[in-house]
Amino acid sequence: MSEKFEQPGAALERGKVYLVGAGPGAPDLITVKGLRCLRAADVVIYDRLVAPELLAEVRPGAELIFAGKRPGCHQLPQAEINRLLIEQARRGRLVVRLKGGDPFVFGRGGEEAEALAQAGIPFEVVPGVSAALAVPAYAGVPVTHRGLASLVTIVTGHKERGTEASAVDWRTLARVGGTLVILMGVKTLPQIVAELQAGGLDPATPALVIEWGTLPQQRSVEDRLAEIAGRAAEAGIRAPAVIVVGEVVRLREVLAWFRGEGTAPLATDDPYAIMADE
Amino acid sequence: MSEKFEQPGAALERGKVYLVGAGPGAPDLITVKGLRCLRAADVVIYDRLVAPELLAEVRPGAELIFAGKRPGCHQLPQAEINRLLIEQARRGRLVVRLKGGDPFVFGRGGEEAEALAQAGIPFEVVPGVSAALAVPAYAGVPVTHRGLASLVTIVTGHKERGTEASAVDWRTLARVGGTLVILMGVKTLPQIVAELQAGGLDPATPALVIEWGTLPQQRSVEDRLAEIAGRAAEAGIRAPAVIVVGEVVRLREVLAWFRGEGTAPLATDDPYAIMADE
Numbered sequence: 388m389s390e391k392f393e394q395p396g397a398a399l400e401r402g403k404v405y406l407v408g409a410g411p412g413a414p415d416l417i418t419v420k421g422l423r424c425l426r427a428a429d430v431v432i433y434d435r436l437v438a439p440e441l442l443a444e445v446r447p448g449a450e451l452i453f454a455g456k457r458p459g460c461h462q463l464p465q466a467e468i469n470r471l472l473i474e475q476a477r478r479g480r481l482v483v484r485l486k487g488g489d490p491f492v493f494g495r496g497g498e499e500a501e502a503l504a505q506a507g508i509p510f511e512v513v514p515g516v517s518a519a520l521a522v523p524a525y526a527g528v529p530v531t532h533r534g535l536a537s538l539v540t541i542v543t544g545h546k547e548r549g550t551e552a553s554a555v556d557w558r559t560l561a562r563v564g565g566t567l568v569i570l571m572g573v574k575t576l577p578q579i580v581a582e583l584q585a586g587g588l589d590p591a592t593p594a595l596v597i598e599w600g601t602l603p604q605q606r607s608v609e610d611r612l613a614e615i616a617g618r619a620a621e622a623g624i625r626a627p628a629v630i631v632v633g634e635v636v637r638l639r640e641v642l643a644w645f646r647g648e649g650t651a652p653l654a655t656d657d658p659y660a661i662m663a664d665e
Numbered sequence: 666m667s668e669k670f671e672q673p674g675a676a677l678e679r680g681k682v683y684l685v686g687a688g689p690g691a692p693d694l695i696t697v698k699g700l701r702c703l704r705a706a707d708v709v710i711y712d713r714l715v716a717p718e719l720l721a722e723v724r725p726g727a728e729l730i731f732a733g734k735r736p737g738c739h740q741l742p743q744a745e746i747n748r749l750l751i752e753q754a755r756r757g758r759l760v761v762r763l764k765g766g767d768p769f770v771f772g773r774g775g776e777e778a779e780a781l782a783q784a785g786i787p788f789e790v791v792p793g794v795s796a797a798l799a800v801p802a803y804a805g806v807p808v809t810h811r812g813l814a815s816l817v818t819i820v821t822g823h824k825e826r827g828t829e830a831s832a833v834d835w836r837t838l839a840r841v842g843g844t845l846v847i848l849m850g851v852k853t854l855p856q857i858v859a860e861l862q863a864g865g866l867d868p869a870t871p872a873l874v875i876e877w878g879t880l881p882q883q884r885s886v887e888d889r890l891a892e893i894a895g896r897a898a899e900a901g902i903r904a905p906a907v908i909v910v911g912e913v914v915r916l917r918e919v920l921a922w923f924r925g926e927g928t929a930p931l932a933t934d935d936p937y938a939i940m941a942d943e
Contacts, residue, residue: 408794410696411792413698415675415697416698416791418693418696419692419695419697419700489798489799490802490807491801491802491806491808491809495811497807497809497920498810498811500807500920504919509922511922511923512802512922514689514694514798514803515794516686516767516792516793516794520769520770520792524767524768524790524792525790528769529769529774529775529778531770531771533776537833538818538819538820538821538833539819539820540817540843541809541817541819542815542816542817542843543816554815555816556841556842559840559841560816560841562834564833564837565820565833641779641783642775642778642779642782644787644790
């Protein structure tokens, strides 16, 4: 029956780089294809937020290289990572570049793909579930909802190195409507909120900050836009966190379903049979 | 080793509904958790764009119910689907509601979750890879890219039933910058383009329409914003299609990697071992 899952060009190849999204945090939110790449890899170059359960899936003898990227402490500069990917592929290895979330959503995957293309190294992108959409879902918030939000904007709160001003026009964003999801915005949240309010966004707009979303330690704080930065600071919320601003946050009262949040881990008698060794 | 993949509360339960995202089209882009739910289901209520390879994964004796939703021909009204989910869960079955993409991104999953919550039926959301992000990736377009796009907006081109005007303020969207991804917008593309240009978006902005993204029959047309609607009509592009507007479209020239596009299916000797029966 496995043939049913064959796709044209699906054979995994050596001398190639797979830019794989690990998903938002919970290891079982990786894709089937992503896991397949990981299990076939000769070398895995991974980022900080990748679940250890995923790294444990590599085959014996596969090499694991930590590419760092702690906030404020980039262990391997991007150019170094690019060079490493190229070098490993040139050695004829099956290279997996494992990144949190989706490699093409604020993952710098586009830059890595560019470097590979320029070096003539074949690559594939294996999309991952983006934290921008899945973390709100785990907090009981659909980013779109009939009558409440016909659009969602995903934006980074991170300023590019060497620039003081954000590349984002927050004041225009304030007028666009729908749901706003901010990644990497915990540190800059006070300025973001000020800009959004200056742009005309109602200070009473519901806002939510979710820390460690999709994981057992997930927790979140909710408040009006005007109060959310202070509330998050008070609660000691730190990265990784996803910020949601918009009317959809109200649905959380009814829709919150994830038992990880605010509860002790539950015992389970249901091991992930699918993840077992083959 | 399967214990490493256990998450608190991970045991699948009967009398419960799992709102599962099937991903953007290619069956191997479903999540590991989504596939696990599908294989455990007593009943699967599925939408039109779900891959047949996924439906073939249910266990013998599981019931499959098609919920319809062809464009312009809603086979089962939403209220009927909600009622069906509730009824099946009350019968003590493990219910999977399988939806294309992500259930909380224009999937009406929020409405189904609301109905379940109101009826006191336990449910979980299993996020899927959204077509809004993955289909551009398969066409060689990262929706964000350093120096080109610090934000991405995902919006529906579909008008709500009974309304002529779109709920979306396209003219403000035109000024927000970054990348614009439009789902369900093929039919309304001429009006959308007119509104975006009226809002000040440069007619020369690169635009791309991708039909059947991530599947072997994927094809796309690219042109300037001003010409894209005519070009897509000329090529006979129809739903399902994803539209991308923004400077990131230019990266496609270098980054296009998916061999499905414009090529005959390739033979593969690499069956999806992970998908084999357990």
